[in-house]
Amino acid sequence: MSAPAGVLVVGASAAGIATADALRRKGYRDSLTLLGAESHLPYDRPPLSKQVLSGTWEAERVRLRSPEKLAELDADIILGDPAVGLDPATRTVRTASGRVLTAGTIVVATGLRPRTLPGQDGLTGVHVLRTVDDSLALRSALLSATQVVVVGDGVLGTEIAATARGMGADVTLVGPQPVPMASQFGTLVGGLLGELHAERGVRLRLGTAVEGLTGRDGRVTGVRLDTGDELPADVVVVALGAAPATEWLAESGLRLDNGLVCDSRCRAAEGIYSAGDVARWQHDALGVSLRLENRTNATMQANAVAANILGEDQAYSPVPHFWTDQYDTKIQVHGLPTAAAEATIVDGDPADGRFVAMYRRGGAAVGVLGWNMPKQTRLRRGEVVEALSAPAT
Ligand SMILES: Cc1cc2nc3c(=O)[nH]c(=O)nc-3n(C[C@H](O)[C@H](O)[C@H](O)COP(=O)(O)OP(=O)(O)OC[C@H]3O[C@@H](n4cnc5c(N)ncnc54)[C@H](O)[C@@H]3O)c2cc1C
Known part of the structure; x- marks a missing residue:
């Protein structure tokens, strides 16, 4: 056959x-x-x-x-x-x-x-964001929201918090990490991201796990934290990864x-x-x-x-790249900066809202992150490419 x-x-x-x-x-x-x-x-x-x-x-x-x-x-x-x-x-x-x-x-x-919280399916006012329908439903909810809680301090949670705040919503961002995106960016850049959100008026409840949601008559009323506190909310966005x-x-x-x-x-x-x-x-x-x-x-x-x-028999070994836009800040990342790598500012100055951070492990460049400095970040990318091209040990 x-x-x-x-x-x-x-x-x-x-x-x-x-x-x-x-x-x-x-x-x-x-x-x-x-x-x-x-x-x-x-x-x-x-x-x-x-x-x-x-x-x-x-x-x-x-x-x-x-x-x-x-x-x-x-x-x-x-x-x-x-x-x-x-x-x-x-x-x-x-x-x-x-x-x-x-x-x-x-x-x-x-x-x-998207991952969900137990019990969220039975409650109106609780949102995830993966599809265009999710985005339109969340937008419509944010337009009339009184208190918004974003559960999740990763890239999606922080982006949603930024956009919701830009729309004038009252926003609290909750997550278990000490600073937003700590696992991806480490504490230096994650700390600066936290400061950016705080400056723009987002309330940060970090280092705190969410235990569950509270509701009345099928509608969400808040988020219960492991500290015993309850954050009131009429809109909750669950951004716990996928x-x-x-x-x-x-x-x-x-x-x-x-x-x-x-x-x-x-x-x-x-x-x-x-x-x-x-x-x-x-x-x-x-x-x-x-x-x-x-x-x-x-x-x-x-x-x-x-x-x-088509038979080209190519190993796929890219230098990873991603970006995130939050408020007027554009972050570009090349390579794999992780919390375990040591980050140093090599260009610009966080105080000016523009810098490049280089991430190294054992002296080798593993990633570079640019904060409103795309050109300089691309220039520094070469060092990461070179380190990644060296044979793996
Ligand atoms: C809100 C949001 C913002 C983002 N922002 C950024 C960003 O700023 N920068 C960045 O680098 N990345 C960003 N990303 C990530 C980026 O969008 C994803 O990496 C990209 O969409 C992955 O593409 P994909 O085709 O692998 O998966 P998807 O885009 O998820 O597409 C998978 C498709 O498969 C369909 N599917 C699932 N199961 C089945 C099935 N059983 N049968 C048939 N079809 C199925 C799904 O319905 C979906 O249409 C963002 C993602 C989201 C959700």
Whole structure:
């Protein structure tokens, strides 16, 4: 029996669309199917916590491709029908509506699902932010909110706090870390981020875990902290991170470990690849198994997957890059700065609201972070690239 032809991409968002695009750009002419759980045309997520939430952009502006550009992909695009199972041996995907799709190659690009707090589903006024519908619902709630509590001191929680505050809301940011984004940026830059939020009028309740939500008549009334305090709220945003959307792969026999586990070619099994937030792959240059949740990786990894599907046999070893915009501060990050690395300011001055911080471990540059200094940050990136290109020990 000959192997089935074609590529089926599961997940029709940043990584999925970029995979399809890259395949066509590289000359792939066989059949291509994109399967997505959402009913919307493929759209981008970073503006959902910024321009769409603040109302600066209409929601249509986040579309990743116009209908004309999508048509040019010459792909069968199936939306609003989540995959519910995958059989790697026959490369068959089953969907919620009962479709059975078989392809020579399958790409898993199903992203993440937000984590929730126990009991939040039964309460109105509690929000998560992952989809365009989430963003519009939160925007509408913020417009009439009296007291907003954002639970989560990571990148999404801090962005939402900044945008909500920019809309004039009364905002409290709660989280277990000593300063916002401490695990990603360390205490030096995380401390400066905390100061920025405090200056703009966000109340910080950090170093505090959330025990649960309080409610009355099906509506949220507040957030209960482990200190015993209760923060009153009529809008609560739960931004506690997200888990890889792999539940539909539970019976597949593929290795799942905080993501779909892949080799250095982003291949989970013969004929099965993965890209974007859901993929955990072997980063050869760093010598670690990595999963990245950022927009740049979704595109770059999709390009690598397309190349490997077409036989280029490339290890995917990028220098990670992400950005976050909070108020008028634009933060750019290259490499992997972590709390364990030592951060020093190498350009600019935090007092002027512009600086570059270099992160080193054992003397080697592991990451560089720019705060309103994109050009200087790019210039410093070379040192990180060089260190990452050195063979892993
Ligand atoms: C609010 C917000 C703001 C962000 N801001 C930034 C930023 O400033 N900078 C930055 O670098 N990154 C940012 N990110 C992260 C960035 O958007 C993600 O890294 C990127 O969207 C990942 O793309 P993806 O295609 O892997 O996953 P996703 O964009 O999550 O797409 C996965 C798609 O797969 C679909 N799907 C899930 N399960 C199934 C299934 N069983 N069958 C079919 N389809 C399925 C989902 O519905 C979704 O449409 C932000 C993310 C969010 C949510």
